[in-house]
Structures are given as C-alpha cells and as structure tokens.
Amino acid sequence: MKDRAAEHSVEERYSQWKSLVPVLYDWLANHNLVWPSLSCRWGPKVEQATYKNRQRLYLSEQTDGTVPNTLVIANVEIVKTRVAAAEHIAQFNEESRSPFVKKSKTIIHPGEVNRIRELPQNNKIVATHTDSPDVLIWDVERQPTRQPVLGATASRPDLILTGHRDNAEFALATCPMEPFVLSGGKDKSVVLWSIHDHISSLAADQGAQKSPGSKGSAVNGKAADGSIVQPRGIFLGHEDTVEDVQFNPSSSQEFCSVGDDSCLILWDARSGSSPIAKVEKAHDADLHCVDWNPNDLNLILTGSADNTVRMYDRRSLTSGGVERGVGSPVHIFEGHTAAVLCVQWSPDKASVFGSAAEDGMLNIWDHGKVGNAGTEKSDYPPGLFFRHAGHRDKVVDFHWNAADPWTIVSVSEDGEKTGGGGTLQIWRMIDLIYRPEEEVIAELDRFKSHLLSCSS
Template sequence: MDPTDEDYGRWKSLVPFLYDWLAHHRLVWPSLSCRWGQILEQGDYKLKQRLYLSEQTDGSSPTFPNTLTVANVEVVKRRVAAAEHLTFNEEERSAFVKRVKTIIHPGEVNKIREFEASPELFVTHTDAPELFVWNADSQPHRKTGPNMDTEKEGATTPSTPDLVLVGHEENAEFALAVHRERFHVASGGKDQNVLIWNIADHDGGKLWSGRVSDGHGRPAKGALSPRARSGDGVGARSGDFGGAPALAPALKFLGHVDTVEDVAFHPSSALELCSVGDDSALIFWDGRAGTGPTHRVGEAHESDVHCVDWSLLDENAIVTGGADSIVRLWDRRKLSSKGADCVVWSSPAGLHADGITTVQWCPDQDGVFASAGEDGYLNVFDRSRIGAEQTPEAKKLGPPEVLFQHAGHRSSLADFHWNPCDPWTIASVSSGDGGNTLQLWRMTDLLTSTPYAG
C-alpha cells in the first residue's frame, strides 16, 4: 500500500521544517538498488561523491538494456542548503545528480554492494547463479537509447565484468554483502546455500590496485594469498560473460531449507556472518567452525524474512525485516532456537503496512537503524528510546523509538543506503505506479541525538 495523496501532501508541506537538505530526482526506469561510493571532491559547501544506481528496463528494445549507472552527486553540507534546495517538482531531474558512466549489465540488477576498502569496485546480483564484480573507473562508458548505434558490432552486447563469482547452483538474486574492511563477498540464493569469496584470491588483488594481497583480503605488498597461489578457482573463464575471469567460493555453508534472501557480515570478522530466508530462519555462521550453522533461530518472523543487517557499532545487535511487515531486533548473546523466545523488540503493528524490503544500521550513531517497506515509507528508529515514557500528546505521534519517518516516495521503496562519508545523509530509491524516484536527504539535526556542533 503506497502513501496516500493526503499523506504525501502533508509530508511535502513539512519538508522545510523536517529536512536539512533534500534532492528529488525522477528516474526514467525503475531502480532496485542504490549505493554511495567514494568522495571525489571536498568543497566549502558541497561534497562531490560517487553514487551507483541500477536501471531495470522493460526489455522492449535492444537500445534500452538493463544498466548500471555511475553518477556524480553534489551533497550539500549540513546547514548550508538554500530554501530552493528543499522544494521540487515530482517530474524533474535534480541538478545535483549527473550521470558520468553507463555499464550495460548482463541481466537486470537486483542488488549492488560496494567495496569500502576499494570504493571504485562494486559487485552485483542478477537473475542468475553468477555474481559480477565491476571496476567503475576502468569500465568503458556504453551508449544506450537513441545514442546507441545498433549497426555497430557489439553495441548491444553487455559489458564484460572484471570478475565473475561462480559457485551457486541456482539463481542468486538478492542476498549480497561485502565486508566493510576487506574484500570478502557473501551471497545466498535459491540453492539454499550461503557462499563466501575473497576477491583478493583473484590475480593477487590486482583487480583493484595493481598490488598483491596479504592473504587477509587487504591490499599490501608481499606474496599472493594462499588460494591465489593454489589456483583453486583462479584463472578460469566464465562461459557467457565476454570471457571474464571467474572465481570459485572459498567457503560454502549449508543449513537453510528455502531461498536465502539476505546476508550480513560480522562487523570485524570476514568469516562470521548471518543470513535470513524464506524458511523464516535467522542463521549464524562461522567459517572457522565448519560448514553448518553455529546457531539457528527458527520462526524469526511469521513468514519469509527479507532482510538483515549486523550493527557496525555493536557486535551483538542484529536487525531483521520480514514479509510480515515487522522489524525485529536481536541480541546475539540471548538467542534461542525459537524466535518468539529471544526477540528483543518488534516494531508496533501498523508502522509498516506491507513487507519490509531493507533494514540498515546507521554507521554513525550507535543504536540507530532504519527500515524501508513496500508501503513506500522509510522509518528511522532509536533503540535507546524503546520503552521511554510519553505524554498523551506525544503518543499520538507514534512510539517513542520512532525518530523519523520519511514519506517522500509514492511507491514501493526498493532500497536505501546511509552515506558512510556524510553523517545522517541517506539515498533511497522507489519504483512502481507512483513513479521511479531517487531521493537524497538528511533530516534536520534538531531531530537527532547528535546535533551539529559546527
């Protein structure tokens, strides 16, 4: 259920009071994923920053293939946005967003994850068993639409990935994570498996820097990583992706009994992770302990579990979201075999009216996390406010733990990403009958627990 016209109109009238900055960008095609990249320039009043977007076309013409968009975004710094930066026309494209490169993707792009350790690299999921790793700096720009010369040989052929990650036996569409400090990629799919690759095992890490790996996923001078020396899965050629090199997984975990929908790494360990799936389970894994689960929470939600995230600031805090429209908090120290016996907190009924698509912890403030749903709303929560006393008037506004509700999208909210380089700034994308929209926004610091001190 998308936001009503009344809700949207009320939200738009309050934008100047609720936001420090907001940019609205109308997309031509639906986008299922958006991710911030590296900072390109630091100005007095703005940042220029990379942003990755997917474009999912209708396939009606070879001149409009599914693509990855590499954009440069101007992020207005805190407390300097002019009044016109907070007003917009729903049909307009923002001057803050400029496409700089298009990559033709082999199939639709379901999810994008960037490598914070080398932010020119990112990995994608599509409707296939393979995953694709791309170097945004070295990939050539491809022309699409009216600018595409269809008579030119190879004009409609998908771009060649820099690396193909193989190992899934069936399609792996959505479950994807990259460790924030290293070069490990985790994935899950319809084959019910959870896989981990270390892309430092490919060509000694030259994919990102021309330097070799230290064997722990970090670029450094020295010998090749052990798997790279052994040649296990390295140097193979993928079958249908322009002859791109392929890499086999380093680890394979077994324990789900239905499709794996999402995965998340432990904040400091690239061998520990958790996953959720259509079997309603939340499962924890440790590569040092074998291929089976270290803990399994059954019935974590009442139906399919769509998404999971592990806090970067608290190694015991995990958040999940499900098709049951509920967001739940978990404490790794208090787990049991049944979700109802160990859940720390569940979002109040009605806060989301439809399934949850994405959950993510804020990287800058301990205890703050957000959820996005098919209902078009993005809710920001503060764990420290759970159970806080409220006045009768405050209760009318919602539970105390709800810090903020973003209602700027008029259709299903597919993805969002906290900006790791600019605190409290979020990119979010929606697609559907209400329009295909990218929004870049930052709530006013009067609503946060960490007011601006500049």
C-alpha cells in the same frame, strides 16, 4: 473502490509531506528516474568544497527489454549541513531530474542489476547480482562507458564468482575486514569467496588487457579466461531461498543470513559449514533483509513480510543463558503497514537504524528511546522518531552515507505517479531532530533571545 481509496490516501499523505519539507529537512534532492532502480549505494567522496561535496553513487536501471539493463555510476553534489535555504528545499518538481545528480558512466549489465555492493578495501570495485547463479565483480574505473542501445553486447565483468546451483538474486554482502564476498540464493545455500589475489592482479593487468566491453572482448557478459573464482566455502542450513546475508562488521569469518524459511542463521567459517545458531521462526513470514550493527556487535536487525522489524542479541542466540530465551527478539518494531524490504543501521550512532517497506515509508528508529517515553500515550510506535514519506510506492532500497552520516539515498518504484521509471531521493532531516536534546533547547533559546532583541 478499495484501491481508489488507497490511492487517494497515498496522494493525501504525499501532499501533506510536501508541505512540511522546509520544516522537516535540512536538504532534499528529488530525481525522477527513466527506469526503475532496485539498488542504490554510496561510493567514495570525489571532491570536497566549501558548501558542498561531490560523491559517487551507484544505481541500477531495470529496463523493459527495449534497451539493455545497466549499472550506472553517478556523481552527486551533496549540500553541506545548514547551507540550503528553506525556499530551495521546498522548490522541487517530482516530474523532473535533479541538477545535483549527474550520470558519469554506464556499464551494460548482463541482466537486471538486483543488488550492488561496494568493496570496502578498494573503492573502484563493486559486486552485483542478477538473475543468474553468478556474482559479478566490476572495476568501475577500468570499465569503459557504454551506450545502452538495442542489440548492444553486455560489458564484460572483471571477475565472475561461481558456486551457486540456482539463481542468486538479492542476498549479497562484502566484508569490511577483508576482500571477501558473501551471497545467498534460491539453492538455499550461502556462498563465501575471497577475491584478495584477484583484485591485486586486476590492478597489475590494467594496462595489459584490452578494455572490457571493447570489440570482441565481451560475449554475453562473460569474463575473460582465468577470471572465474571458485568459492571458499558453501554453507547449508536454510530450507528455502536465502534473501539476505551480512558479515559481522569486525570479522571475515562470522556472518548471518535470513530467508523465505523465516529463519535467522549465524555462521562461523572456522567452525565448518553448518550453522552455529539458528532461530527457526525469527518472524511470522518470509524474511527479506538483515543487518549487523557496526557500533554494537551484539545487535542484529531483521525485516520481514510480516511488516515488522525485529532486533536480536546474538548472545541470546548462541548461549541460552539469557532471560529472554534463545531466539527471542530484544524488541519488535511495528511501524510499517506492508512488507519490510530493507533495514540498515546508522554508521554514526549505535542505537539508530532505518527501515524501508512496500508501504512507501522509510522509518528512522532509535531503539535507545524504547521504554523511555514515559507514561504519555503516543500515536507512534516506541522508538520511531522520523518518517520519510516522500515516496509514493514501495521503497526498494536505501543507504546511509558513511561520509555524511545523516544523509540518506532512497529509491522507489513509483514511476506511474511521476511520469518516469521511479524516484531517487537524497535527503537529510533537519538536525534539530537528532541532536542531543540539551543542545537543541540551548539553540532554540538563543534564537528566542535574538528574536526578542530584534523586536524590541
């Protein structure tokens, strides 16, 4: 009876959300997936036009084994702000695919694609994790498209990064400053690689080698001879599986990690392979995700199976002279009713971030609004200013679009409810929600004046 009531509650929430879509969103594209996706990432802008831009999008396809798992490169048409009509935004069918999302290439992946990360220094290169100890590096332009049919051999990665002694399933990051890759795994270690020399040689060898994936060039996804990369460093300090890792956005030597031991650890490769700071009980349960603020380097977010997001100031982790005490979070954000799976800072505004969870919600927060709400009692937790309720099961991943900062892509495992394998949504909340209050009031006043003049 409890499950049936919960199911009813989800459908009720979804119906209410759908009726409010034209009011809440400037644009929304709903795309039903054939197979569930565990990761989604924006790639480079491909084409710019008057009313919309075309941009690359990376997706995973997690199949049931009847066909191979794949890494998908798609092109997405993103409608510019204030271009889509409210009628168009409201007219989507949750059981159909969006005409705005078009698959352009399929790479047969050796195992499930658990995580995808693009390389900031070269927009043709992505790193992926699967259920193995290795990190796989792909030149997505160099790789040929492959048909995922039963019995097809896996595409050959351009590089394989080795160093883990057990599976490295989810913890994966690339560095904004240098072509470095960071990974964490079940072996409780954090591993760092430099692929600087290798990506240079990939470009030089592009015309000289056989196409990866062509006959005889791929054996169970193994890379060609000489394409194995050894680690630059292995960092030990966790007591359980490392679930997520992230670089300091302004340093290739500083990074952080979280894990199933409930710890948040800060590292500096220049100081050796031991932690420079460790929060022993950063949450009350396993930690699933971490992100480092690109616009305020002191702030780090963590998300956990205890349903909360916590914000830490790294100065209180490394000094001890802060009033809150070493290891204490600056704030605990309580707005989810299930485990938080993904957190990410906005690329555009230092105080804004998103969190996605197993409760099917993707919450947008502004920590600058915490403590500034006045004395009025609110039904919402401090800092929460938007809830995306378009998914009907756990939201496994999302990504802010750096090229179009308030546009977000998100994926969920709600295939049973949509007649497919899952749902991908690309959406942008209406700008009246996030623009400065004085601008919004002035604009609404102009609308009021216009309406009054029309009615007179």
